[in-house]
Each structure stands twice: as C-alpha cells, then as structure tokens.
Amino acid sequence: METKDQLKEERDKIVKGLEEAYRKLVEFKKAKNSPLVVVRNGKIVEIDPYDVPPTISYKRGQG
Template sequence: MSKKEQAAYINQQLKIGLVAAYNNMLAFKKYRQSPVIVSRNGKVVAVAPEDMPPAAPFEKWS
C-alpha cells in the first residue's frame, strides 16, 4: 500500500468515526434531555438535540 493510499484509507476511517461520534452524541443528548452547546455567529448557544441536523454521510464530504 502506497503512502497516498494509506493516507486516503486513514482519512476515510476518520470520517466514519466522526459521523459515528456525532450520532452517538446526539443519541446521548436526546436520552438525557440535555441541550447541545454550539457556537453560532460567534455566540455560544444551547440547541435542543432534536433541532440538530443529522450527520451527513461521509461519502458526501469533500
């Protein structure tokens, strides 16, 4: 496996992991009924987990 192929594989695995982590975080926040804290336009805001967008499939990431 070349270094380029190895880097592409690692990049793919990281994207899969990020999507899984995001989905797990949203499921946990829904279970605990606690808000997700995010930054919007430079301000820290609490958002209901139901209002958070679903994770985009990693194939659509560029």
C-alpha cells in the same frame, strides 16, 4: 512515506469515526433531554437535540 491510498484510507477511518461520534452525541443528548451547546457566529448557543439531524455525512471539500 505513506502513499496516497494509505492516506485516503486513514482519512476515511477518521471521517467514519467523526460521523459515529456525532451520532452517539445526538443520541445521548436526546436520552438526557439536554441541549447541544455550540458556537455559532462567535456566540455560544444551545440547540435542542431534536432540531438536528440524527446523522451527518462529512464530505471532502474541493481543493
């Protein structure tokens, strides 16, 4: 069984990877002048990549 420290370390690596993937996605979309396609309130919408922050920090929720 893994300890809490091992789980926290693994979670931190996953979050870091998600942040890097987001950064690369926004960079790629800007380079290709292509919109980000997301689901917002159950509807598919296109977002200009220049309208989103270039980086994002994920924070662990309470609970």
